[in-house]
Amino acid sequence: MANGGPVEHGYPHLETVRAAVTALYRRLTYDTVHQFATSVAPVDVAFCDTDDLHLGAQRVARELVRHYRLPDARMIVAFREMEHAANVELAAGPEYFVELNDRFRTHRRDIGAALAHEIMHVYLHRLDLSFRGTRDNEILTDTATTYLGAGWLLLDAYREDGASSQKLGYLTPEEFGYVLAKRSLVFGEDPSTWFTSAQAYSAYVEGRELALRDGRQPPLTAAGWAGRRRYARDRRHAQDHRPVAVVPGSVYSFAPDPRGPLRVTFPCPTCHQRIRVPVKGRVRARCGLCRTVLECDT
Numbered sequence: 001m002a003n004g005g006p007v008e009h010g011y012p013h014l015e016t017v018r019a020a021v022t023a024l025y026r027r028l029t030y031d032t033v034h035q036f037a038t039s040v041a042p043v044d045v046a047f048c049d050t051d052d053l054h055l056g057a058q059r060v061a062r063e064l065v066r067h068y069r070l071p072d073a074r075m076i077v078a079f080r081e082m083e084h085a086a087n088v089e090l091a092a093g094p095e096y097f098v099e100l101n102d103r104f105r106t107h108r109r110d111i112g113a114a115l116a117h118e119i120m121h122v123y124l125h126r127l128d129l130s131f132r133g134t135r136d137n138e139i140l141t142d143t144a145t146t147y148l149g150a151g152w153l154l155l156d157a158y159r160e161d162g163a164s165s166q167k168l169g170y171l172t173p174e175e176f177g178y179v180l181a182k183r184s185l186v187f188g189e190d191p192s193t194w195f196t197s198a199q200a201y202s203a204y205v206e207g208r209e210l211a212l213r214d215g216r217q218p219p220l221t222a223a224g225w226a227g228r229r230r231y232a233r234d235r236r237h238a239q240d241h242r243p244v245a246v247v248p249g250s251v252y253s254f255a256p257d258p259r260g261p262l263r264v265t266f267p268c269p270t271c272h273q274r275i276r277v278p279v280k281g282r283v284r285a286r287c288g289l290c291r292t293v294l295e296c297d298t
Helices: 014-036 052-069 108-129 136-147 152-156 171-189 199-214 225-238
Strands: 075-079 086-089 095-101 165-167 253-255 263-267 274-278 283-287 293-297
Touching: 014 136, 014 293, 052 075, 052 108, 075 108, 075 293, 086 108, 086 263, 095 108, 108 136, 108 152, 136 152, 136 171, 152 199, 171 199, 225 253
Parallel strands: 075 095
Antiparallel strands: 086 095, 253 263, 263 274, 283 293
C-alpha cells in the first residue's frame, strides 16, 4: 500500500501479468473465466460514512464472496494497525479471517478494494494456483482480481496529487488499466463510468492503449504498415537462413518444420499463450486456450 509515498508507474511487471492471464485460462478453462463476464457493480460494494463499520465491511465481503462463487467461505473482518493494507488467514475454513489496516476506518470507500484482493487470495488458494515468490504471487492475485471482475476497485483506489498519494495492490496504475482493458475487450464492458478517481481513469486509458497494441502485432492482419514491413523483412531472413529462432525485438519467432512450410510463433493477444501457424499467407487461427479467432497474414 503506497500511502503518501511515491507511486511506481509504467509496466515493470508486464511479463508476470501476462503469465498470470495465461495461468488463469489454463487453470480455470474458458468456460469458467466466462462465468465472470459481469463485474462487481459499484452499488453492491458502496460504503457510506454513515454505515456501521463492521456490518458494512461484512456486507461488502459477502458480496465479493458471492462474486467469486465461494458460498461456503464465511469472511470475518477486523481492523488493526499494520504496515500493509490487509491480510487474510488461509486456513482450511469454513471461516476466513481478514484483517484490514486501521486507516480504512476513515477511508471506507476503499474497503471494497482491499477486500477484493484478500478474498481473491482465498479463491486462488482453493484453486491451488500460485506463482513462486511473494512478489509474483501478489501480481497473480492482483491480475486475477482484475480479470475476474473486481479489480476496478483497486484501480479506483489510486489517487495522487502534489501533496499526497494512495495506491493499493502490487501492480502499477497503468498495469491495472492494462488488465482491466484486456478484460473489457473480451467481455465488452466499459468500466470508465465506474471511476471516482480521475487519476484511475487516466491510468485505464493508458493501459488500454497498450492492450489494443497487443492486437496490432504482426503477423495479425490488424498490424500497421511499419509492423507488416518489419515482419516481411524478418520472414525473408528466416526463409533464407534456416534454422531460425527468436527475432530480436519482436514478439514473434520463426522455426522450420520438416513436414511442411516455415512456421511462425507469436502470443495470443487475449491470453498470451503462444500460437504456432504455417507461413503461407492468409491464415485463420483459433487459440486452443481462450478460443479467440485470429486473422493472420503470415
